[in-house]
Amino acid sequence: MKLVKHLANLGYGSRKDVQWMFREGRVTDAAGEVLYADDPLDHDNMRVDGEPLDLAPGVLLMLNKPAGHTCSMKDRGRIVFDLLPPRFRLRNPPLSTVGRLDRDTSGLLLLTDDGQLLHRIISPKSKLPKVYLATLAQDLRGDEAAVFASGTLLLESETTPLLPAELEVLDARRARLTLHEGRYHQVRRMFAAVGNHVDALHRERVGGLTLGDLPEGQWRALGEEDRVRLFAPA
Known part of the structure; x- marks a missing residue:
């Protein structure tokens, strides 16, 4: 049987x-x-x-998440699982998102049914960099890179400072931010802490993985080379 x-x-x-x-x-x-x-x-x-047959157990998927979709199965609106084959919702062990992107954030989202792999990816010990492109409501004031890199920035209602993060200014209202941890709505809260607001947020990279030419709303299964790339040192 x-x-x-x-x-x-x-x-x-x-x-x-x-x-x-x-x-x-x-x-x-x-x-x-x-x-x-x-x-x-x-x-x-x-x-x-x-x-x-569909993919065997132990899958790792990459999805180019559009804004407007949530990562929860329980949400009544559009969810990321709507972008996958319907049968994938019935898998056991279940397919889960590796961390979350909020509803208004687009970009690279990983999903897996391998619990050990999921915990390895999100574990602080892995220190996988996550790179975001942020479009801001106001012009950058000029000291954000130093504040984010300081390792002393405290988010509202938290008592542990953020790890140093790298900010690359692209123009007056666009910046690329590299994080080495994952706190709740971290990018948005970081810019709020320096008096700005994120109008649009897109995750470009996790570890050594990028979306490449994967269209928005589409997914692909990741092979062994992709997994090696995910954990490869920067």
Whole structure:
């Protein structure tokens, strides 16, 4: 029954639903031979209705998140999971976002069903840089880079100073900010602390990964080379 459990965990239906799929001959190998529930598990060789199976457990996905989508399954509005195949919502273990981007922030978002990988990415020990492009409501005043790099900046209602962050000024109202930690709404709160407001925010990079030519609203599975790049030293 390993094959039944495997397909159910991938979101193809309940175990009862999947058992019917086997009875109807809808599950085959790549050559079209009908498979049975007690056959050996060979994910890459399996087909459902002639189509290869969805990604095997242990996936890592990159999504180019549009503004206006939230990272919560419970939100009543648009959510990032709407941009993925519907079956992905039914996977077990579930597919989760690696950290969150708020509703109004766009850009690089990672998702995985691998709990150990998720915790490795978000762990402070990993110190993965996260790079954001911020468009501001007011002109930069000129001392923001020094304030953010100081390691002494306190956000409102917090008692632990922020780690040093690097600010690259692009023009009067645009800047690229590199963080080495992830606090709640950190970029927006940092600019608020220096008297400014973020009108638009886009995450460009996590670790060594960038979106490349991935269109907005689209996703792709990351392979082993991408995972190495994610954790590669800057």
